[in-house]
């Protein structure tokens with residue numbers, strides 16, 4: 001176990017780093033036995049301000065914040081960027097220390113997936129459209145690793161970003177369906193000043209692509225505005241897709257208007273709705289979403 005000490009408001013705080021489930025459990029149970037609440041923040045590392053907003057939300061509402069850093073192999077297809085995914089543990093831990101977060105759980109792959117691992121968690125329906133259509137392996141990997149993390153730590157709350165809106169809905173449904181006694185909390189998307197949603201994958205963008213990338217958010221906001229004015233989804237989406245393609249995006253994987261809770265496609269925003277999109281910019285696949293109204 002590694003402990004790092006920082007001083008904040010005159011008080012010495014320590015970030016502990018554990019790499020095995022038994023140490024994670026011991027620590028969390030110690031807190032919960034003392035009636036102190038615990039927030040869990042699952043991440044794949046390469047932490048940026050979007051991730052840190054989740055840690056801050058946990059620290060605001062819980063006595064302790066546990067951040068997990070694990071690049072989960074089962075949510076990447078063989079042709080995806082598992083090997084290339086950015087990793088910088090020292091930098092991640094420094095950022096958590098600076099926030100006075102309590103604990104980081106950084107397991108090696110063999111701690112999460114023992115030899116002969118053969119169980120997976122599948123959430124039907126919600127996972128079939130949007131990102132699930134082009135990344136059919138993805139939500140099975142996410143639901144499996146998140147259910148493991150929730151059961152390993154058994155926190156009071158777990159924090160997920162609206163940036164990955166479909167994932168937030170899937171995790172919420174999974175925890176409810178499996179009676180995992182953890183409250184799932186959604187946190188609004190943190191953006192760069194030009195509107196681009198912060199993402200570890202933004203590191204892949206060339207300077208030219210980075211300049212074009214905020215168009216995705218602008219297009220989603222335009223579509224949401226048109227829907228609020230009563231336009232049909234298909235018309236607003238068609239116009240938005242052209243703007244993206246003219247700006248240099250392509251292929252556009254999807255732009256859809258969906259019910260905010262169950263993600264069913266909507267012809268019009270006649271109930272709480274969300275506009276969601278995924279599009280390639282060069283070799284980088286960007287996703288984003290905004291509420292309607």
Ligand code: AMP
Pocket residue numbers: 042043044045049050051053054159160161162163164187188189190191197198199200
């Ligand atoms: P990741 O490391 O990409 O798996 O993300 C870990 C968590 O951080 C997920 O719940 C994401 O939705 C959340 N997250 C990532 N980017 C942002 C952002 N820009 N704003 C808010 N949450 C985010």
